Amino acid sequence: MTGAQGQLAFTDEAGRDTTLREYGLDPSLDSPLLPNAAVAGALQNLVRLATELCGVPFGVVNIISADSQHQIGAWGVDRRICSREDSMCAKVFHSRERTVVPDARQDERFTDNPFVTGDIGAVRFYASIPLETESGFVPGTLCVFSEEPRDLTPDQLRILDVLAKQVVELLELQHRTTQLDRAYAELKESNAKLASFAGRVSHDLRIPLTTILGYVELVEDDPLIQSAGSAAKYLERIGASGQRMLAMLEDVLSYSRVGGGIHPAYTRLSDVAWDVARDLGIDHRGILEMEDAAVYADPGQLRTMLQNLLSNAMNYRRPDRDLRIRVSGVSNYHGATVFVADNGKGIAPDDRAKVLEPLVRLRRPGDGAGTGLGLATCSSIAKAHGGELTLSETPGGGTTVIVSFPAGS
Known part of the structure; x- marks a missing residue:
């Protein structure tokens, strides 16, 4: 030998x-x-x-x-x-x-x-x-x-x-x-640990958030605030955003407890997108264009996905032109496809697969802060629904995110 x-x-x-x-x-x-x-x-x-x-x-x-x-x-x-x-x-x-x-x-x-x-x-x-x-x-x-x-x-x-x-x-x-x-056994163990972690984090975040909402309610009842229209409007918006954040924490905790289970229902795309736009402060600036569609998806997960996509559009805008975002959808008996198109910096074809991985950022000059989890989270949400997320170029420049959702049973 x-x-x-x-x-x-x-x-x-x-x-x-x-x-x-x-x-x-x-x-x-x-x-x-x-x-x-x-x-x-x-x-x-x-x-x-x-x-x-x-x-x-x-x-x-x-x-x-x-x-x-x-x-x-x-x-x-x-x-x-x-x-x-x-x-x-x-x-x-x-x-x-x-x-x-x-x-x-x-x-x-x-x-x-x-x-x-x-x-x-x-x-x-x-x-x-x-x-x-x-x-x-x-x-x-x-x-x-x-x-x-x-x-x-x-x-x-x-x-x-x-x-x-x-x-x-x-x-x-x-x-x-x-x-x-x-x-699979390791994933089950990891999910159990994640559920425990999510429970602790949710508890730790809910306490200060509940305190903030309590103070907002007290201030809203103040006669001086009630007489100042703009201040009352801002407090109302803070309160609404805080309540949605509190609901999102509950959704995260529920999501972790069922091991990543989702609860899809037919949801109006425009309702969720406008809620997200209001939280991000872009609902009255002529930035967002909306075309409605019925999407069979978990409402909380759909909201998380749109929040990440709209935040990305704002974070990676081009400095030489006003930001424009178009959210639209097409639905039929096969399911629904959601499009989120912006006119920002765009993503080169060679980088599109890479940015869907967790903790990956392109780190281009002028880019805003971020963790590199946004698109990865959106891709995971699509897969959890049995769908898929892909990236393409917006005509004229920018990024179009395309997310498919199967039809409900």
């Missing part, structure tokens, strides 16, 4: 059982390793096909752990576990090459093996193909055998190679499924 091959084999052995667990195959089990039901059924069919095409009665898929051989698929024999020391495949699988033995009694590697001598079996013909993954890991073999000496034709050997590759694909499918299961 060359130095490189020896090093790779050593690396395999050092973390073999750990790597097998990543494939959803736990060598510590007392019974033969079992992949998920769908993979197990497909493995059984592949092993059967291998035996029939090779004209032999027995076939197995062997997974070789640090000290054992586990048969996870078998045809003609019952699945079993044996020690790695007794395994025929364990003696040859690290070569990463096909092994074909017409009569194992005549091969010095196997003459005293219990599967040949009669202590466990009476194997004569034996052929195995190492199962090598793209990463170079060899979890085991596809093996066919019989109790009579024989050989395989070149066509049968090619077919066996192809079937071994199919076994590897099934093991990779099991690997990806295991990774997804692990990621």
Whole structure:
């Protein structure tokens, strides 16, 4: 064995059982390793096909752990576990090459093996193909055998190679499924922590906000304020914005408690957009143009999305022209598409995918302050509804955000 091959084999052995667990195959089990039901059924069919095409009665898929051989698929024999020391495949699988033995009694590697001598079996013909993954890991073999000496034709050997590759694909499918299961478990744990955090933050923010609203109510009742029309108007706006912020805190807390659940309902786009515009102070400046549509979405989430998009339009305006924002929508039996178009600085095509990632900012000269979470939040809201957010250029310059929402059931 060359130095490189020896090093790779050593690396395999050092973390073999750990790597097998990543494939959803736990060598510590007392019974033969079992992949998920769908993979197990497909493995059984592949092993059967291998035996029939090779004209032999027995076939197995062997997974070789640090000290054992586990048969996870078998045809003609019952699945079993044996020690790695007794395994025929364990003696040859690290070569990463096909092994074909017409009569194992005549091969010095196997003459005293219990599967040949009669202590466990009476194997004569034996052929195995190492199962090598793209990463170079060899979890085991596809093996066919019989109790009579024989050989395989070149066509049968090619077919066996192809079937071994199919076994590897099934093991990779099991690997990806295991990774997804692990990621899902971690996500559930993360969501639980997020719910706890959101609860604490919501509580900490509601107390000073409630105090501010209480003072606003006291001041509004003052006769001097009531006689000053403009001051009363400003206080009314502060109170309305504060109440909406308080409602938003409740929505955030509710959202976190249900693990990111949404509660969609048919909502008028214009109602939500004008509320946001009033909070941002752009409702009476000729900045916003509105075209209404019915959107099947969670009202609180839709409001959060529009608030982020309108804030971005204000933050990234061009200094050489007055800001203009157009909010519009189109709805039909497929669902609704919301458009938020501005005439600001725009986003270059090469940057459009990047700015949808969390905490990514372009940091261009003259840009306002921001965290880089606005567009990422909007994209997440769209995905939570089963929709999608994309970016394009506004004719004449600027950014148009396009958000799709599926129709309600």
